[in-house]
Amino acid sequence: MTDIAIEKKPSPETPSLKVPMRVTVLGGGSFGTAMANVASRNGCDTRMFIRDPAIAKEMQETRRNQRYLPDFVMDENLSFTSDIEYAVRDRDLILVAIPSSSFREVLRQIAPFISGQAIVSLTKGIEPDSFALMSDIIREELPQVAYGVLSGPNLAKELMAGIPAGTVIASPSEAVRFAVHQALASALFRVFANTDVQGVELGGALKNIYAVAMGMGAAYHVGENTRSMLLTRALAEMSRFAVRLGANPLTFLGLSGVGDLIATCSSPLSRNYQIGLALGQGKTLAEAVEALGQTAEGINTIRQVRAQAEILDVYMPITCALYEVIYEGKPPLGIALALMQNGHRSDVEFVLPNTTPAS
Ligand SMILES: NC(=O)C1=CN([C@@H]2O[C@H](COP(=O)(O)OP(=O)(O)OC[C@H]3O[C@@H](n4cnc5c(N)ncnc54)[C@H](O)[C@@H]3O)[C@@H](O)[C@H]2O)C=CC1
Numbered sequence: 580m581t582d583i584a585i586e587k588k589p590s591p592e593t594p595s596l597k598v599p600m601r602v603t604v605l606g607g608g609s610f611g612t613a614m615a616n617v618a619s620r621n622g623c624d625t626r627m628f629i630r631d632p633a634i635a636k637e638m639q640e641t642r643r644n645q646r647y648l649p650d651f652v653m654d655e656n657l658s659f660t661s662d663i664e665y666a667v668r669d670r671d672l673i674l675v676a677i678p679s680s681s682f683r684e685v686l687r688q689i690a691p692f693i694s695g696q697a698i699v700s701l702t703k704g705i706e707p708d709s710f711a712l713m714s715d716i717i718r719e720e721l722p723q724v725a726y727g728v729l730s731g732p733n734l735a736k737e738l739m740a741g742i743p744a745g746t747v748i749a750s751p752s753e754a755v756r757f758a759v760h761q762a763l764a765s766a767l768f769r770v771f772a773n774t775d776v777q778g779v780e781l782g783g784a785l786k787n788i789y790a791v792a793m794g795m796g797a798a799y800h801v802g803e804n805t806r807s808m809l810l811t812r813a814l815a816e817m818s819r820f821a822v823r824l825g826a827n828p829l830t831f832l833g834l835s836g837v838g839d840l841i842a843t844c845s846s847p848l849s850r851n852y853q854i855g856l857a858l859g860q861g862k863t864l865a866e867a868v869e870a871l872g873q874t875a876e877g878i879n880t881i882r883q884v885r886a887q888a889e890i891l892d893v894y895m896p897i898t899c900a901l902y903e904v905i906y907e908g909k910p911p912l913g914i915a916l917a918l919m920q921n922g923h924r925s926d927v928e929f930v931l932p933n934t935t936p937a938s
């Protein structure tokens with residue numbers, strides 16, 4: 580990565596020797612647009628890669644993302660391209676906001692043009708079939724690059740509206756953590772650091788499962804006691820799973836863990852929550868996905884995590900219950916009542932380990 584940094588948007592009154600960081604965002608959906616806007620507002624020379632040339636042209640002309648975020652005007656300095664080489668060559672930082680199912684394909688497309696750029700995943704999912712996290716895919720496809728993952732409570736529409744938020748950059752590289760902070764941090768957007776890439780990434784991916792559950796709960800008008808129990812047991816379950824894969828449990832106390840869990844499980848802006856709500860209101864999964872028309876990673880993550888939990892022998896009662904409701908057509912209320920009868924278990928197993936086998 581080139582050694583270029585910017586602390587704030589340069590103004591004519593304060594000439595700066597620093598050159599704006601060159602940032603490219605891959606992916607023209609909700610989150611790619613929101614993060615490109617954050618970077619551009621922050622003074623970075625920011626480019627968005629949109630694969631459809633007609634849409635790239637329309638966005639350049641109208642400064643709106645008509646399909647995903649029609650109510651917002653994007654920063655005037657943001658530029659758009661459908662030329663992948665132009666998008667990524669000679670840039671400092673490449674932020675990848677491509678759904679997990681296409682993440683590897685896009686990395687393969689940019690590979691010939693990558694030299695010193697740092698690659699940062701914004702994606703909160705797990706690759707179908709392989710169970711690879713996005714950091715695994717970056718290491719596999721671009722083994723020489725400096726990389727990181729960005730995750731936190733960052734609902735795209737709130738970011739576009741300029742509502743203050745915080746996020747986490749996790750990377751083994753201090754230079755990447757610093758560069759991402761320089762590129763994105765502002766009075767409206769705090770960027771915290773972590774080195775536990777796997778923990779941060781799993782926090783972002785796993786919370787989508789529970790957002791579906793909480794959306795479904797909302798359709799049944801569950802009370803605050805129930806919501807709080809579900810949210811906290813979700814945290815227990817996701818940290819248990821992540822620790823089994825090598826993550827640090829304390830990462831789940833941070834913004835990428837409990838922070839994102841709270842945001843996504845509470846907000847009707849979350850697409851995963853919307854899917855759960857629609858299912859709870861009686862729609863089929865196919866109907867709910869079609870009505871949404873956007874990415875809801877949780878739908879695949881439920882299947883993947885349930886299968887992996889079985890292989891690893893990790894107790895994941897909420898994920899398994901949700902799988903039974905969504906994929907096996909079991910009655911939600913019966914399944915929820917069965918969850919309530921799962922025996923006497925530890926509240927925080929990192930304090931009091933469970934000694935009895937999971938029932
Ligand atoms: N929307 C949000 O509030 C947040 C989303 N995320 C994560 O960001 C990732 C992307 O989500 P969104 O932008 O919201 O999804 P989206 O459904 O709004 O948009 C996905 C975009 O990716 C593009 N795309 C898909 N396959 C492609 C390919 N092969 N080549 C080029 N472009 C391709 C689509 O054309 C579309 O523009 C997901 O993993 C999501 O979990 C993370 C934080 C917040």
Ligand SMILES: O=C(CO)COP(=O)(O)O
Pocket residue numbers: 703731732733734735787790839842843848849850851852874875876
């Ligand atoms: O991850 C998110 C907020 O941090 C957004 O989640 P959804 O993909 O459910 O909209």
